[in-house]
Every structure is written in C-alpha cells, then in structure tokens.
Amino acid sequence: MKLHRGLLPLAACFVTIASGMSFAQPASDYYEGKQIRMIIGHPVGNDYDLGGRFLAKYLTKHIPGNPTIVVSNMPAASSVAAANFFYSQAPRDGTVFGSFSRNIPSQALLGQANLKVDPRKFNWLGGTALPGRVCVAWHTSKVRTPADLLQHELIVGGGGAGTSLSIVPTVFNHVLGTKFRVVEGYKGTTGAVLAMARGEVEGVCATYGQFRVYEQLVKDGKLRFILRAEEAPIPSIPDVPSIYDLAKSDEQRQLMRFVFSSVEFGRPYVLPPESPPELVALMRKAFADAVKDPELIAEAARLKLDMTYRPPEDLVKLVDNLYRTPQPVIDTIKKLVPNIR
Incomplete structure (x- = not known):
C-alpha cells in the first residue's frame, strides 16, 4: 500500500x-x-x-x-x-x-x-x-576445604548456564582444575538444598544471602561453607577461605575477576x-x-x-x-x- x-x-x-x-x-x-x-x-x-x-x-x-x-x-x-x-x-x-x-x-x-x-x-x-558467592557442602561430603576439591569430586546442583549455581563451579573447574560435577535442572538454591537432603547432590554454589533461611542447618553442622568466590572476606563468615588461595598465576586471577565482577551489580x-x-x-x-x-x-x-x-x-x-x-x-x-x- x-x-x-x-x-x-x-x-x-x-x-x-x-x-x-x-x-x-x-x-x-x-x-x-x-x-x-x-x-x-x-x-x-x-x-x-x-x-x-x-x-x-x-x-x-x-x-x-x-x-x-x-x-x-x-x-x-x-x-x-x-x-x-x-x-x-x-x-x-x-x-x-x-x-x-x-x-x-x-x-x-x-x-x-x-x-x-x-x-x-x-x-x-x-x-x-x-552479595558474596559461596560454595557449601553437605556434612557427608569428603570435601571440607578448597584444596580438597583438587582431589575429591563434589556433585553440586546446577540451575542452568546463566545461574551462579552453574557458572561458579564451572569456572573453578576450567580455571583451577577443581573437581565439581554439576548436575543441572534444579530451581535455584532452594531446589539444590532439598536435593542435598535427599542425597541427590552433595553441595551447591550460590550467593551467600540465599543461605540465610538455612541457618539452622549450618548450626546443626549439616551444611558447611567450604569457600567464598571473592577475594574479600564476607564479614559474617570471615573464616571461610577464598578460592583465590588456589590460584597459581595472575592469568587465573584475571579470568576469575572478569567472570565474578558481576557480584558488584x-x-x-x-x-x-x-x-x-x-x-x-x-x-x-x-x-x-x-x-x-x-x-x-x-x-x-x-x-x-x-x-x-x-x-x-x-x-x-x-x-x-x-x-x-x-x-x-x-x-x-x-x-x-x-x-x-
């Protein structure tokens, strides 16, 4: 027309x-x-x-x-x-x-x-x-420290390519050689924590704030913080070690800083x-x-x-x-x- x-x-x-x-x-x-x-x-x-x-x-x-x-x-x-x-x-x-x-x-x-x-x-x-990102493990897991991840596999719940649940362990595996195994398909941290209780997975990586509703599990020793994904300490859990302790080169640190800079958003x-x-x-x-x-x-x-x-x-x-x-x-x-x- x-x-x-x-x-x-x-x-x-x-x-x-x-x-x-x-x-x-x-x-x-x-x-x-x-x-x-x-x-x-x-x-x-x-x-x-x-x-x-x-x-x-x-x-x-x-x-x-x-x-x-x-x-x-x-x-x-x-x-x-x-x-x-x-x-x-x-x-x-x-x-x-x-x-x-x-x-x-x-x-x-x-x-x-x-x-x-x-x-x-x-x-x-x-x-x-x-927020700060952390990885947690169920109390039955052999993984208790970041260094353990270089020797032992940790099966973690994933939420898809765009989520911290999947991105954080995947980056650690490729950059540092850790042994996370990501099982996809869980709806956020809640779904992954329920999966831990059922014995389907052993851990999950997510923002620290996601775990505030699981304080009792932490107090009871069933849920353990094994690492933080940032270099700076998280004030409320200052003794949780940084994954950067495993980095052996400036290139590794630069790659992780690029990916994890998103926390500042x-x-x-x-x-x-x-x-x-x-x-x-x-x-x-x-x-x-x-x-x-x-x-x-x-x-x-x-x-x-x-x-x-x-x-x-x-x-x-x-x-x-x-x-x-x-x-x-x-x-x-x-x-x-x-x-x-």
Whole structure:
C-alpha cells in the first residue's frame, strides 16, 4: 500500500508517539492512577524475588503519584527471557521495569547464543545488595576445604548456564582444575538444598544471602561453607577461605575477576532502552529514595535482607569496564568456559 505524500507527516507523528512518549503533563504527574509492572527474572522465593517484592513495597510511595506496583516473575532460561523481554518487547513508556541475573552483562559480552541484548543500552535504575558467592557442602561430603576439591569430586546442583549455581563451579573447574560435577535442572538454591537432603547432590554454589533461611542447618553442622568466590572476606563468615588461595598465576586471577565482577551489580534493575529520559531520571530518584528510606533499612535489618544501594552510575561504569576487557581475555574465557557463552 502506498501512503499519500500529504499523510506522511501525520504517519510520522503516530510512529513517534507509539515508539517514544509525549509528555502532555509534567513527569511528576505521569504515574498518578497508573499501574507499574515489576518483572523479576527469577522464580518465586529466590533472593532476587524476595528483594524485588520487598523493594516494591517501599518504592511505590517514593514514585510521584504513588502508582500500584504489580510484581510478576519471568524465570525462563535463568532470567535470559526477562532480559530479552526488557530489551526488545517491553513498553518504552515507563510502566514496565525489573531485574535479571547480575551475570547478564558478562554473558552478553561473551556472546551467549540465546541472549539478544546490548547491556549498554539499558537504562540502569540501580541495584540492591552487594552479595558474596559461596560454595557449601553437605556434612557427608569428603570435601571440607578448597584444596580438597583438587582431589575429591563434589556433585553440586546446577540451575542452568546463566545461574551462579552453574557458572561458579564451572569456572573453578576450567580455571583451577577443581573437581565439581554439576548436575543441572534444579530451581535455584532452594531446589539444590532439598536435593542435598535427599542425597541427590552433595553441595551447591550460590550467593551467600540465599543461605540465610538455612541457618539452622549450618548450626546443626549439616551444611558447611567450604569457600567464598571473592577475594574479600564476607564479614559474617570471615573464616571461610577464598578460592583465590588456589590460584597459581595472575592469568587465573584475571579470568576469575572478569567472570565474578558481576557480584558488584547486586540485584540490578532496569528500564527498557529508549525509555523517556524524564521518566528514567524520576525512577532513578525514586529508587534511591526508597532504598535509603529509614523504614526500609530497619525492616531489611530485621529480615536479614541485604538491600545495600548500588547507584545507577556505578552499574553503568561496571558495564563500560566489562566492554573494555581485552579481546584475548574474552577469547580465553570462551575457550575455558564454553557453557556460559
């Protein structure tokens, strides 16, 4: 169908309104009476899910107009589905935002086949939490220290290529020569811990915060922390050794730092690309105000839920730094750890 020349300006106007957004009112009034959808790329009960629902409770009162925030989950493909949705399908009108795995930026850089995003184009709102990753073993396992992993196999539950459950032990195996055996198919840390109790697996690697609900198992000696994946100690478990103690070269340390730098994203939140700058600025301020809310801080402390604020500028810088990684390092990681591409 040919469009009459006189109608072209009108058609262009409609495209502009549909693809962007025209503010006929101040941005501060935009959300009044509206509903916002928060999409969490992880299953219900996961740390991202708990953190997101907790944030939503306070965020609504810091957004001008106090819109209703409806939380939904999109956990398919270890949150890759959520990242792809934000990038290419979600409305660009400020009514949909959410979180996905902190591993998404590095996975995108490594060229993971089913991930169709450029992290540099997301509008980063900020993040919550500054988690440390740990590996735990059931009390019947022969593995008690990082060095034991060089001699004894540890069967651990995996959650898919985009999860810490699978990425952490896989990186250790390829870079350090540890003997993790990853059994895929478990739905997060909860599923893996239940599998340990059933005798299906012997351990799991995940963010430290995931184990706060298993404090009794730790106290009873049934669940043991055997290592942390970061160089810096975790304040609440300072005696747990670092996997970096097994590194014998600067190259090994550099490779692990690239992969594990994702921890600094915390639980990241984004608005889709091409969202109106006015709404991005408004949501960034609301996000910061919510996480700094004294009531949120007090309740998070009672719940032992890490809500450490990660400013959007820091997340943008992390992404930029990842994309400055020398190509030889990226190529080496692709060869060593093929299943996280």
